[in-house]
Amino acid sequence: MTRLARKRKQLRMTQAEIARILGITRQVYARRERCGIRNVDMAARYARHLGCRPEEILELPRIAGKQ
Numbered sequence: 001m002t003r004l005a006r007k008r009k010q011l012r013m014t015q016a017e018i019a020r021i022l023g024i025t026r027q028v029y030a031r032r033e034r035c036g037i038r039n040v041d042m043a044a045r046y047a048r049h050l051g052c053r054p055e056e057i058l059e060l061p062r063i064a065g066k067q
Contacts, residue, residue: 002033002034002035002036002037002059003036003037003056003057003058003059004032004033004036004037004046004057005033007050007052007056007057008033008050011050015029015030015033018050021049021050022045022046022049032046036059037057037058037059038058038059038061040054040058043055043057043058
């Protein structure tokens with residue numbers, strides 16, 4: 001589960017509700033939730049609308065040998 005999905009569930013909102021807040025379609029939001037947000041600017045935009053910090057929803061790349 002991506003950080004974005006966890007945040008949505010924490011907020012107890014549907015994908016459609018979040019998509020409406022962001023001004024995008026549910027399908028676009030669902031793709032973001034499935035793949036995760038790896039772009040800092042996009043994370044900042046989503047975080048602003050979700051009332052959280054970008055670090056809370058940004059998917060950071062794994063470094064080889066680190067867990």
